[in-house]
Amino acid sequence: MRGQVHADELAALVGEVAVRLGERWGSGGSLLDAMCAHALVPAGKLFRPILLLESARAVGGDVEVVLPAALGAECGHVASLVHDDIIDGDDLRRGRPSVQHQYGVDNAIVAGDALIFDLFAALAECRLTGASPERIVLALEVVSRCGIDLCRGQSLEAELCRHMDFDVDAYLTMVRLKTAAFFRAACECGALLAGGAEEMVGALGMYAENLGVAFQIHDDLLAYTWTSETTGKPGTSDIRNGRLTLPVLLAHAAADESDRLAIKEVLVGEGDPEPRREILAAILDRTGAVTAAAKVAQRYVRSALGALDALPPTISRERLRGFAEAAIDRDR
Structure with missing residues (x-):
């Protein structure tokens, strides 16, 4: 029963985060308000706010204190998505037009910047909910x-x-920096603002970094294991942008010279990316790269779970364990 109560409370908090995100930029009538609202609403999985809230609970803190920071976590994450779509030239995000496709690149840059500043504003708002200035x-x-x-x-x-x-090692460094950083920020901020001890903050940071790497590796695989209709984003984006994802790197390492040449031609080629994606998918299948990449993701999940052992046994710790296991078992 206690677990169900916790789940119901979390669902209510996540619902409140979604409502507040809609209100945060939805009440104004300016172009900036419209763009930021378009980026934020309807909300996605709200995974980073959830991580922040559960991290606060895991150290024995009050989630009401960190609720503004949870809003900020989503604003910062969405800002990175807006800028990513500009860099990648992607017109689809969460199953609908990206901000840069809907409003133009120049406007989308401004919207992304505004959401980054809103992240910092949200953190500052925690002084009103009881977080200490320090x-x-x-x-x-x-x-x-x-x-x-x-x-x-x-x-x-x-x-x-x-x-x-x-270079697989360079790729893993890149992922720790680019993707895992926001996971780490969410978990560490939740623990810090809730009054967590230093060792708990560190454990949650380690958990989040390993979770973030596993999450990104699984994202790399979605382009070859699910359709864009399911994931809500273009399945050919990595091909169009010549992106070196882990399955591609592992396929290159295991391939013969003919397939290695084909991989390079696919990544630097021009024209319709869908036939190139099919060529690459066939090479990944021949070399077993999808399975190999999935095993790497599983290793990072195990490391994430190990980091949680430093926390006291609570329902929140178990939910964080569940998030890590689910990170490599999803379709978007």
Whole structure:
């Protein structure tokens, strides 16, 4: 019964986050309000706000204190998606037109920037819900450093793609910087603002980093295991942008010279990306790269679960365990 009560409380909080996100930018009549509302609503899975809320619970804190930060976590995440869609030239996001497709690239850049600033504003709002100023400053530092890591990861990814560098270790570094950073920020901020001890904050950060890497590897696989109708984003984006994802890197390592040449031609080629995706999918199948990448993701999930052992046994810790296991068992 206690577990069900916890689940009901979390569902209610997530519902409140969704409502507040709609209100945050939905009440104004400006173009900026419309763009930010379009990006935020309807909300996605709200996974990062959930991680933040559960991390606060896992250290024995009050989730009401960190609720504004949960809103900020989603604003920051969505800002990165808006900018990603600009970089990748993607017209589809969450099954509908991306901000840059709907409003133009210039406007989308401004909307993404506004959502980043709203992340910091939301963290500051935690002073009104009971977080100490010292804890808020620490959370601001975590988010700032993770934001810089994200930018480093994006830059590293561009460098790897430009040089066609089939380096698995470099890829994993990039993913830790680009994707895992936001997971780490969400978990560490939730624990910090809720008054968690240093060792608990560190454990949740380690959990989140491994979770984030596993999550991204699984994302890499979705382009070859699910349709764009299911995932809500273009299945050919990685092909169009010549992106070196883990299954591609592992296929290149296992392939013969003929398939290695084909992989490069697919990634640098022009024209309709769908036939190129089919060629690459066949190579991934021949080399067993999809299965190999899935096994790497599973190793990171095990590391994430191990990090949680440093936390006291609570329902929140078990839910965090469940999130890690579900990260590599989803279709979007």
